Structures are given as structure tokens and as C-alpha cells.
Amino acid sequence: MNDITEKCTGCRACEQLCSQKAISMIEDDEGFLVASIDQSKCIDCGLCQKRCPQNIAIMKSIACQALAVRLKDDELLFRSASGGAFMGIAKAWIENGGVVYGVTYDSEWNACHVCANSLNELKKIQSSKYVQANTQHSYSDIKAKLMQGKKVLFSGTACQVGGLKSFLKKDYDNLLTMDLICHGVNSPLLFKKYIVWLEKQKNFKIKEYNFRSKLAGWALNFSIKTDSKEKMHFCDVDPYYYRFLEGVTYRECCYECKYCTPGRVGDITIGDYWGIENEHPDFYDVRGVSCMLINTDKGLEVWKNFSSNFYYKETTFEKISKHNSNLLKPTKRKDMVRNTIYHGIKDSDTWFEDSFAKTFQPSFKAKMKDLIPACLKLYIKKHLK
Ligand SMILES: Cc1cc2nc3c(=O)[nH]c(=O)nc-3n(C[C@H](O)[C@H](O)[C@H](O)COP(=O)(O)OP(=O)(O)OC[C@H]3O[C@@H](n4cnc5c(N)ncnc54)[C@H](O)[C@@H]3O)c2cc1C
Structure with missing residues (x-):
């Protein structure tokens, strides 16, 4: 407090x-x-x-349109976490003279908001970093740019969009906000300790880390890259990823998040379209599908102008939220584990291996799944659907 x-x-x-x-x-x-x-x-x-x-109270809007989308550009889609909802809008935004704020890692594995002015810079902010990002001084920078008449797109978690709106106090015609469906965020310190542990385990320096590798198609696989190789793993064999998905490592306020509601804070809300294979089997694609909620007139205008970057299909909020419960309510706090999971994190350099990783044992099934080569996984996926 x-x-x-x-x-x-x-x-x-x-x-x-x-x-x-x-x-x-x-x-x-x-x-x-x-x-x-x-x-x-x-x-x-x-x-x-x-x-x-x-x-x-922060102004929220109920979606006037719900979509399943997939980016037409295959290379950019491959680098996106799901169907490239973010990139399709962000790239067009920059081509039309705007700038885009999104999240990248700095050299010390801090996830932080930066400003992208070009396609190359945009590529660095693609894909999800499952750790709380530092907004740094982006709110002040954005205000200065908006007052100069610059077009700004801000993408972040709903609480970060809420923070920006509260900071600005008034709406600007030249500002577009995009919030992510979010189940919660992990501690930046936990993430850094995890990377140190992983480097020790693997015995090499990690150059790139991707929580949403698509080497085996759209799924929850992560990949680690060195100068010479890239290796992909299944989320459930990894203590950090497993605990994140289990929902026991989130910031305390995430369990009472006021943005996990049908009313949305951003002009556009994006997420994974989990369950697309059931809701719209004809639109499932192994390369990834995003869901997109268009919440405001501004969002609608942008969608009308940039929709040609996507393959898309009309859907409903109900179909999306059936498989994405954080559109309706915050993640439930699992008290037993959450109460102690961070104990001692600041006490020792070897806390991750001595405490955090010790509480986790991957299941036999997860270990077997992890052994299947990425190309074979992709082949099976393509041919089963
Ligand atoms: C912490 C977190 C939790 C999430 N939980 C869910 C969920 O429960 N359900 C769901 O459907 N989707 C969730 N997502 C969103 C999902 O991972 C994808 O971002 C989404 O499917 C959009 O994918 P994309 O292909 O359009 O774009 P992407 O290429 O993934 O880009 C999405 C945008 O997210 C921004 N971003 C990345 N990491 C962060 C971060 N740590 N903080 C703020 N912004 C960030 C990037 O800058 C980029 O602008 C979550 C994302 C994060 C970061």
C-alpha cells in the first residue's frame, strides 16, 4: 500500500x-x-x-464490432503472437505518418515501452512479453507529441491505457489506444532472475527470447536464440511460463483488475482468438488468429481504413469471451500458492533455482510433448485440422 x-x-x-x-x-x-x-x-x-x-472511474466502451482477424503478410504474421492484429494496424498507422508506442526488451531484459517510427522499429515491439512492462516516460512524451499534432498509437495492457487516459485527462483526435486482453503480469525481477537461471541451465548467453514462437505454429511455445541457433520449448516444461499461465505470479492488483470487463478502455481491444476452431472452424489457421473488438467510433474509422491488411470474419463478443474469461472477470487468486511464491526473491542470487524452480515438476506428458521436434508438431497440427 x-x-x-x-x-x-x-x-x-x-x-x-x-x-x-x-x-x-x-x-x-x-x-x-x-x-x-x-x-x-x-x-x-x-x-x-x-x-x-x-x-x-475510467471511461469504457462496449464493442460495436467483434472480429476474427489474420494478417495477410505472412512474414509479419509469423513474428506476431497470434493473428497480427497489432501489426496490421500499427504498420498502416506509421505509413500514414503516425508513431507507435509498444513494448520491447532493453539490453538488461527489462520490458519497456518505446516509440517506433519505422517498420524495423515496429518489429522489435511485436509479440508478447509476459512480464510487466515499464511505461517509462511514455505518457509525457505522448502528450508532447499529441500537442504537436502528431498521430500516436499506444498499445499496452488495459491498466496502462487507463493510466495514459487519466494522465492526459482529455481525449485527443490524433490518439488511438489499443488494449490487450490480459490475465495478469509477472514481476520484472522474477523475469530477470528467470533469464539468469535459464542461461545457467543451458550454458549459453541468450540473445533473443520469444514467449510466442511460431516454429510449431500458433500455440504457447517459447523459443530462445543464441548467435547460432534457435530452440523452441513447450510452455508447460518451464517453471516461469507454467506459473504465469497458472496465474499464481501476478501483481496483486491483477486479481482485482477493474479492466477485466466487457466495457473496454481502448479504442480497439486485441487478443488471441482461442476457441476459433470451435466458433468458426473455417477461419482457423495454424499461423494464428487474433480477436479484435472495435470499441469506439475512432476505432471503427481506423478499422475501415486499414482492414484491407487482414483476412477477417465477423464474430461476437460472446463467442470470444467464452474462451477468454479475462474479458469478463479478473483471474482468481489461488491464495495457497500466491501467498508464498515470491518469498525471499530479494534475499539471494540463487533464489530462482533454490526456491522458485524447486516447487515445480513438469508432467510426463509435458516432457514428452516437448521432445517432439517443432517441424513435426507443425506438420501434425496442419494435418489434424
Ligand atoms: C501480460 C500479457 C497478458 C496477456 N493475456 C492475454 C489473455 O489472457 N488472453 C488473450 O487473448 N491475450 C492475452 N494477451 C495478448 C496476446 O499475448 C497477444 O498480444 C494478442 O493475441 C495480440 O497478438 P498480435 O498477434 O496482434 O500482436 P503482438 O505481436 O503480440 O503485439 C501485441 C502488442 O502487445 C504489446 N506488448 C507486448 N508485451 C507487452 C507487455 N508486457 N505489456 C504491455 N504491452 C505489451 C506489444 O508492444 C504489441 O504492441 C496478453 C498479453 C500480455 C503482454
């Missing part, structure tokens, strides 16, 4: 609003960033509390 809100998401809106620069972001016991006030600089204006998106 801090002086601003009981449920800080770490969005950084308050830090960037404070005229006295009295707020900084510090790491909590689990390695998440939280806002902290330096009382010696604080003038008690109360702005941080008044504008904290966790303390106020």
Missing part, C-alpha cells in the same frame, strides 16, 4: 503528473514498481490521488 492508492498498478501517471517531482517509482518486495512520495517535496496538492486511475 502507498499514500496514493491501495492498488497501485505501477502505471506511472502520478509520477509524471507531479509538478514537484516528488513521486518516484521504487521496487516493492516482489520486484514490481510502485509509486512512492518524497514527503519533503510534496506540497499536498492531492493531484496524484485525484488522477490515479485506480481511484477514479
Whole structure:
């Protein structure tokens, strides 16, 4: 708990609003960033509390259109987590003179928001980083750009979009927001410790890490790349990925997330279209399918202009949310495991292997699945559907 809100998401809106620069972001016991006030600089204006998106109601809209989409460009689709919903819009946005804010890793494995001005820069922010991203100073940068008349697309979790909206206070015609369907975020410290552990296990330096490798088609496989090779693994053999999907490592506020509702904070909401093989079997594709909710008139306008980048099919919110429960409610907190999962994370350099990884044993089935070569998995998938 801090002086601003009981449920800080770490969005950084308050830090960037404070005229006295009295707020900084510090790491909590689990390695998440939280806002902290330096009382010696604080003038008690109360702005941080008044504008904290966790303390106020944030405007949300119900989708006016629901779509299943797949990007036409195969190379860009391959690099996308699901059906390339983000890239299809973002690329066209840049081609039309805009800039795009999204998440990449820095050299120390911090996931953070950066601004992309070109297709090459966009490629770096493609695909999902299953760890909480640092919005850095993007809200202030975005405001400056919007005031100069620049077109800005911001993509992030719904709480980050909520933070941006609260920071800006008013709507700008030249701003488009895209929120992700989100089950929760892991601690950045946990992710960094995981990478150190993985490098020790594999005995090599990881150059690239991808939570959504498509070497075996659209699924939850991760890949690690060195200078010379790329190896893919099934999510369920990995302690970090397994615990993430199990939902026991999320930031505390994620279990009470106010954005896990049919009303959406972004102009456009994107996610994986899980269950597409049941809802629209003719549209299933092993290369990936995204779901897209168009929530505002602005979103609709953008979709009309850029839809030619996609193959798409009309669907319904009900069909999407049947397989994506975080559109309806937050992830349930599994108290027994969550209460202790981060204990001691700051106490030792070998905490990941000594504590975290020890509590996890991959099942026999998962281990067998992991042994199947990616090309064979892809072949089976293509021919079974
Ligand atoms: C933490 C997290 C949890 C998610 N949970 C779900 C879920 O429960 N159900 C579901 O359907 N989809 C979920 N997603 C979204 C999913 O992983 C894909 O991003 C989505 O299917 C869109 O894929 P894409 O092919 O359009 O684009 P992608 O190539 O994946 O790009 C999507 C955008 O996500 C942004 N992004 C990546 N990592 C982060 C991050 N850590 N924080 C903020 N923004 C980020 C990128 O900058 C990019 O703009 C989640 C994503 C994240 C990051």
C-alpha cells in the first residue's frame, strides 16, 4: 500500500503528473514498481490521488464490432503472437505518418515501452512479453507529441491505457489506444532472475527470447536464440511460463483488475482468438488468429481504413469471451500458492533455482510433448485440422 492508492498498478501517471517531482517509482518486495512520495517535496496538492486511475472511474466502451482477424503478410504474421492484429494496424498507422508506442526488451531484459517510427522499429515491439512492462516516460512524451499534432498509437495492457487516459485527462483526435486482453503480469525481477537461471541451465548467453514462437505454429511455445541457433520449448516444461499461465505470479492488483470487463478502455481491444476452431472452424489457421473488438467510433474509422491488411470474419463478443474469461472477470487468486511464491526473491542470487524452480515438476506428458521436434508438431497440427 502507498499514500496514493491501495492498488497501485505501477502505471506511472502520478509520477509524471507531479509538478514537484516528488513521486518516484521504487521496487516493492516482489520486484514490481510502485509509486512512492518524497514527503519533503510534496506540497499536498492531492493531484496524484485525484488522477490515479485506480481511484477514479475510467471511461469504457462496449464493442460495436467483434472480429476474427489474420494478417495477410505472412512474414509479419509469423513474428506476431497470434493473428497480427497489432501489426496490421500499427504498420498502416506509421505509413500514414503516425508513431507507435509498444513494448520491447532493453539490453538488461527489462520490458519497456518505446516509440517506433519505422517498420524495423515496429518489429522489435511485436509479440508478447509476459512480464510487466515499464511505461517509462511514455505518457509525457505522448502528450508532447499529441500537442504537436502528431498521430500516436499506444498499445499496452488495459491498466496502462487507463493510466495514459487519466494522465492526459482529455481525449485527443490524433490518439488511438489499443488494449490487450490480459490475465495478469509477472514481476520484472522474477523475469530477470528467470533469464539468469535459464542461461545457467543451458550454458549459453541468450540473445533473443520469444514467449510466442511460431516454429510449431500458433500455440504457447517459447523459443530462445543464441548467435547460432534457435530452440523452441513447450510452455508447460518451464517453471516461469507454467506459473504465469497458472496465474499464481501476478501483481496483486491483477486479481482485482477493474479492466477485466466487457466495457473496454481502448479504442480497439486485441487478443488471441482461442476457441476459433470451435466458433468458426473455417477461419482457423495454424499461423494464428487474433480477436479484435472495435470499441469506439475512432476505432471503427481506423478499422475501415486499414482492414484491407487482414483476412477477417465477423464474430461476437460472446463467442470470444467464452474462451477468454479475462474479458469478463479478473483471474482468481489461488491464495495457497500466491501467498508464498515470491518469498525471499530479494534475499539471494540463487533464489530462482533454490526456491522458485524447486516447487515445480513438469508432467510426463509435458516432457514428452516437448521432445517432439517443432517441424513435426507443425506438420501434425496442419494435418489434424
Ligand atoms: C501480460 C500479457 C497478458 C496477456 N493475456 C492475454 C489473455 O489472457 N488472453 C488473450 O487473448 N491475450 C492475452 N494477451 C495478448 C496476446 O499475448 C497477444 O498480444 C494478442 O493475441 C495480440 O497478438 P498480435 O498477434 O496482434 O500482436 P503482438 O505481436 O503480440 O503485439 C501485441 C502488442 O502487445 C504489446 N506488448 C507486448 N508485451 C507487452 C507487455 N508486457 N505489456 C504491455 N504491452 C505489451 C506489444 O508492444 C504489441 O504492441 C496478453 C498479453 C500480455 C503482454
